[in-house]
Amino acid sequence: MDSLTSQRAGLESGEFSSVELVEATLSRAEAEGRTLGAVVGLRGESALSEAAASDSRLRAGEARSPLEGTPFLLKDNMVMQGEPTTCASKILEPFISPYEGAMAEKLRAAGAIVIGRTNMDEFAMGSSTENSIFGPSHNPWDPTRTCGGSSGGAAAVVAAGVTGYALGSDTGGSIRQPASFCGVVGMKPTYGRVSRFGLVAFASSLDQIGPMTRTARECAWVLEAISGHDERDSTSIPEPAPRLESALDGDVSGLRIGLPKEYFVEGGTDPEVLARVHAGIKELESAGAKIVEVSLPHTEYVVATYYLVATAEASSNLARYDGARYGRRAEGVQDLDEMYRRSRSEGFGDEVKRRILLGTYVLSAGYFDAYYRKAQQVRTLVRNDFQKAFDTCDLIAGPTYPETAFGLGAKVDDPVSMYLGDIFTVSANLAGLPAISIPCGFAEGRPVGLQLLGPALGEAGLLRAADAFQRRTDFHEKRPVLDGISERIQELEKAR
Amino acid sequence: MSRISPEDVKRTAALARLSLSDDEMESMTRDLDRILEHADQLKALDTEGIEPTAHAIPLRTPLRVDRAAPAIDPEQALLNAPLREGTAFAVPKVIDGEGE
Amino acid sequence: MSQDPMDRYEVVIGLEVHTHLKTDSKLFSPAPVRYGDLPNHDVHPIDLAMPGVLPVLNQKVVGLAIRLGLATHSSIQERSVFSRKNYFYPDLPKGYQISQYDEPVVSDGFLDIEVPTKVNARSKKEKAETCVKRVGITRAHLEEDAGKSIHDTAVAGSDATLIDLNRAGVPLLEIVSEPDLRSASEAVAYLRSLRSILRYIDVSDADMEKGQFRCDANISLRLHGESEFGTRTEIKNLNSFASIEGAIHAEVIRQSEILDDGGQIVQATMLYDVDRNRTRVMRLKENADDYRYFDDPDLIPLQIEEAFIEAIRSELPELPEQKRVRFAEEYNLGSAEAEILVSSRSMADFFEETAQACDSAKAAANWISRDLRRELNERDLEVSDLELEPVVLAKLIRLVEDGRLTAKNARDLLPELVDRGGDPEQIMQERNLEAVSDSGLIDTLVQTVMQENGEAVELVRSGDDKPLNFLMGKVMQASQGKASPGEVRKTLVEKIKGNGTSGEVS
Numbered sequence A: 001m002d003s004l005t006s007q008r009a010g011l012e013s014g015e016f017s018s019v020e021l022v023e024a025t026l027s028r029a030e031a032e033g034r035t036l037g038a039v040v041g042l043r044g045e046s047a048l049s050e051a052a053a054s055d056s057r058l059r060a061g062e063a064r065s066p067l068e069g070t071p072f073l074l075k076d077n078m079v080m081q082g083e084p085t086t087c088a089s090k091i092l093e094p095f096i097s098p099y100e101g102a103m104a105e106k107l108r109a110a111g112a113i114v115i116g117r118t119n120m121d122e123f124a125m126g127s128s129t130e131n132s133i134f135g136p137s138h139n140p141w142d143p144t145r146t147c148g149g150s151s152g153g154a155a156a157v158v159a160a161g162v163t164g165y166a167l168g169s170d171t172g173g174s175i176r177q178p179a180s181f182c183g184v185v186g187m188k189p190t191y192g193r194v195s196r197f198g199l200v201a202f203a204s205s206l207d208q209i210g211p212m213t214r215t216a217r218e219c220a221w222v223l224e225a226i227s228g229h230d231e232r233d234s235t236s237i238p239e240p241a242p243r244l245e246s247a248l249d250g251d252v253s254g255l256r257i258g259l260p261k262e263y264f265v266e267g268g269t270d271p272e273v274l275a276r277v278h279a280g281i282k283e284l285e286s287a288g289a290k291i292v293e294v295s296l297p298h299t300e301y302v303v304a305t306y307y308l309v310a311t312a313e314a315s316s317n318l319a320r321y322d323g324a325r326y327g328r329r330a331e332g333v334q335d336l337d338e339m340y341r342r343s344r345s346e347g348f349g350d351e352v353k354r355r356i357l358l359g360t361y362v363l364s365a366g367y368f369d370a371y372y373r374k375a376q377q378v379r380t381l382v383r384n385d386f387q388k389a390f391d392t393c394d395l396i397a398g399p400t401y402p403e404t405a406f407g408l409g410a411k412v413d414d415p416v417s418m419y420l421g422d423i424f425t426v427s428a429n430l431a432g433l434p435a436i437s438i439p440c441g442f443a444e445g446r447p448v449g450l451q452l453l454g455p456a457l458g459e460a461g462l463l464r465a466a467d468a469f470q471r472r473t474d475f476h477e478k479r480p481v482l483d484g485i486s487e488r489i490q491e492l493e494k495a496r
Numbered sequence B: 001m002s003r004i005s006p007e008d009v010k011r012t013a014a015l016a017r018l019s020l021s022d023d024e025m026e027s028m029t030r031d032l033d034r035i036l037e038h039a040d041q042l043k044a045l046d047t048e049g050i051e052p053t054a055h056a057i058p059l060r061t062p063l064r065v066d067r068a069a070p071a072i073d074p075e076q077a078l079l080n081a082p083l084r085e086g087t088a089f090a091v092p093k094v095i096d097g098e099g100e
Numbered sequence C: 001m002s003q004d005p006m007d008r009y010e011v012v013i014g015l016e017v018h019t020h021l022k023t024d025s026k027l028f029s030p031a032p033v034r035y036g037d038l039p040n041h042d043v044h045p046i047d048l049a050m051p052g053v054l055p056v057l058n059q060k061v062v063g064l065a066i067r068l069g070l071a072t073h074s075s076i077q078e079r080s081v082f083s084r085k086n087y088f089y090p091d092l093p094k095g096y097q098i099s100q101y102d103e104p105v106v107s108d109g110f111l112d113i114e115v116p117t118k119v120n121a122r123s124k125k126e127k128a129e130t131c132v133k134r135v136g137i138t139r140a141h142l143e144e145d146a147g148k149s150i151h152d153t154a155v156a157g158s159d160a161t162l163i164d165l166n167r168a169g170v171p172l173l174e175i176v177s178e179p180d181l182r183s184a185s186e187a188v189a190y191l192r193s194l195r196s197i198l199r200y201i202d203v204s205d206a207d208m209e210k211g212q213f214r215c216d217a218n219i220s221l222r223l224h225g226e227s228e229f230g231t232r233t234e235i236k237n238l239n240s241f242a243s244i245e246g247a248i249h250a251e252v253i254r255q256s257e258i259l260d261d262g263g264q265i266v267q268a269t270m271l272y273d274v275d276r277n278r279t280r281v282m283r284l285k286e287n288a289d290d291y292r293y294f295d296d297p298d299l300i301p302l303q304i305e306e307a308f309i310e311a312i313r314s315e316l317p318e319l320p321e322q323k324r325v326r327f328a329e330e331y332n333l334g335s336a337e338a339e340i341l342v343s344s345r346s347m348a349d350f351f352e353e354t355a356q357a358c359d360s361a362k363a364a365a366n367w368i369s370r371d372l373r374r375e376l377n378e379r380d381l382e383v384s385d386l387e388l389e390p391v392v393l394a395k396l397i398r399l400v401e402d403g404r405l406t407a408k409n410a411r412d413l414l415p416e417l418v419d420r421g422g423d424p425e426q427i428m429q430e431r432n433l434e435a436v437s438d439s440g441l442i443d444t445l446v447q448t449v450m451q452e453n454g455e456a457v458e459l460v461r462s463g464d465d466k467p468l469n470f471l472m473g474k475v476m477q478a479s480q481g482k483a484s485p486g487e488v489r490k491t492l493v494e495k496i497k498g499n500g501t502s503g504e505v506s
């Protein structure tokens, strides 16, 4: 019962109850989840009592949604009333939310059970879930490697079968890249599809929440539950939640898949990864899809553009962590300035400080036009590239990430090389487009992700293609071997 | 030629209310310099006359009807306060001349 | 050298007014806007800048901003943008203020105000001679107010600074004038006129004591005839007319002394110390924060459609300047009187209703601009706060006009009517105050008074009219104030000087 599909079936047939499922999930979360460094907080009692209520609804035939009674985890940057949210940062230790965020609200209203929180890079800034006060998350396929980031904990719990689904947030690839590293499905919806109310902001114009599951179909169920207009978010698209499942008919005949030539250049991407991605695309082609070449000429500029825009917004979004009203205040401060400086310097980790400094710098007098404004203009060019590409194709395919999961610690001291890995993921955020990463094979035993990008509000098309792919392949059914993983991780930790 | 000087980093850190140790100053200056070096490739692009994009998806401003909802309970507002007095947040004395 | 720096220098003033918009909820949060509550009792997680919260614009403020724009002949921008002004301060929970920066909602307007023709008018006569001056409105933009920091140890009860965020997020309109004002009194005239308009069009209560109407003044000096502006300073947070006037005077003196000594003005932000009547430097321009303005990515630019503007224009009430002109023409009033009557919309409405009900605009104007205004000033009230209805005042005026009640007795009745209302005629009858027009009775009273004051009568008879008022007072007293003063005077003069002598006493 480690997938959402099997959990739904078991709950609906009465094979097990939600309480039983939540109990079992909690103990797996406590064991594998904690061991992998993927789970950072659990709410046992309240989850069980909510599961009991869910059971009565299931018995009475009053299930609120297909997710009724199913357990899941929030990423630790999504608030829930009365529960801690830390963003894996010292500066929010402690913080208990006095209000309910949209994700907790929506999924609880759908009958789903929040059982806890997953690990992440501090304030979602990172690609490896190593920048965390809780320590790194380990990749279930190979614990010496990262599970990607920043939603690494969420990817790991789904890959390890702790829960059937989890929510991630994606500012520049933070759902899709860990999904590809861990061999699960991760989708970043169209910007504005899912409410950001209650999502701790990293970069407001890029942040978007999305599902992490094993299959495209499960992804559709979760996306239906979390999307829809929210008047508390001014950037929320005034559209109802899309009905997605009906689109999953396995039919991709005539679908035009664009391959951007810039995504397939020699030398940039690991050849093994490219080979798996090509094979994946072939699979769709053999199912009837048509392959067309397209061009996204500004691809080489997207990483720079992304880091300028994202850090500028972040520098301002993170100004509220000042030690005045909540979160950490440095001890023994004598005056206000000292309170600010010490609380923030002691509270933020290195990567967050680096990005706050970069963002502050590019917004400051004399640099605004050269960096921030310039990046916003290039953002227009990137958007135009996609608009043009979608004139000749229905969706775009390519690798999610240029390589498979890299080793823990391999890039922590080299921010630029860490950032450059985001070349295939940040464009969807800059252009606001939906994108999904699906498992398309393995390279040296590690999962490879195939990324599909669609036009705005084109989630149904992406899921149809992803589902068609999964009907013809079994990569999503592969499971990492978790036997003995706890001992291996203990050894690793000792060695560090 | 370096793109960002230690003085720039110091001034920026002051704006962001961050204190950096000497070591951090050195490593941050180096890192920011490398990141800006990469960012400088944008300068090669001609963006004359290109409108900047702040939001990728065109939307209209939603407007909220002017109806007051009940305020949250002051105890909830102060739930996380590091220091309070009555129902006010307490912070260390402001040194004269700071801020607005 | 002349004492008054204005003889040597031209004073150049531009004003920035922050006025609270009249809404039930805040600019970007649904928390209630209330005054005087305990700290942090009127807040929403949005106002506390809790992690994960987002702003949503209050619809009403858009209409209010447009109203002010139309009332000041400004253009309303089809697109305006909310930006973030980044700086750290404990009463600014997000670490930035959401404000409009390079694309404000309102721009390029003006306000016509009445000012003394002579810029440094000193005498009463000089001040009375006025002309209309056009003051440019550069822009008006929407922004959120900050909370309050309580620094005073006595108030705070400790060494700490206390933070109350009830005011955080209250909608403000910042109205920026051109540097068109040339004296403290012009500045005050502009502010009074602006405040009156804001109230007229129901955009703001602009209560200065509640901090709903605050002013920053930019001041520079230059030699008369000079075309370049001098270096300016900005005095922050002036919240009464007296402090605005005082601060400008003090800053003009400070700057003129520096210039007289051959010094240079340094661009700075100043504070005004009311107790010492002096301005002092708060922050030098070179130390100014770098606010790193950029468009708020949580908000979409505001789009305003022409039809929406037109709908608001059609609902816009008559403005004070239009009313003043109409009153002067329609009711044949003097400009000073008209000015008082249009000072608030409630006053103007009260006047028009009273005038109609008593059928004498002249008398109504007189009573309201003098007697009623005195009562209001004493009580520190607005006419809308009173029990007194226009029909009641009209009745009182009618009684006087018809000679049934003397003006003096009517004036004596006014405070009671102001406080409790009631029927003037009934009160007059109950108190037995009806005017005596019976000439027989007046004759008798005059006769008696003349007999008791022979000396005064003789003086009048010999051509000295001074004691006449004394005699009149005696007769009025004897009538318990009910006798018509005109009648009494006429009778006295006749009896003392004989028929044919003019009753007019200058």
Ligand SMILES: [Mg+2]
Pocket: C016, C174, C216
């Ligand atoms: Mg200002």
Ligand SMILES: [Zn+2]
Pocket: C018, C143, C174
């Ligand atoms: Zn302002």
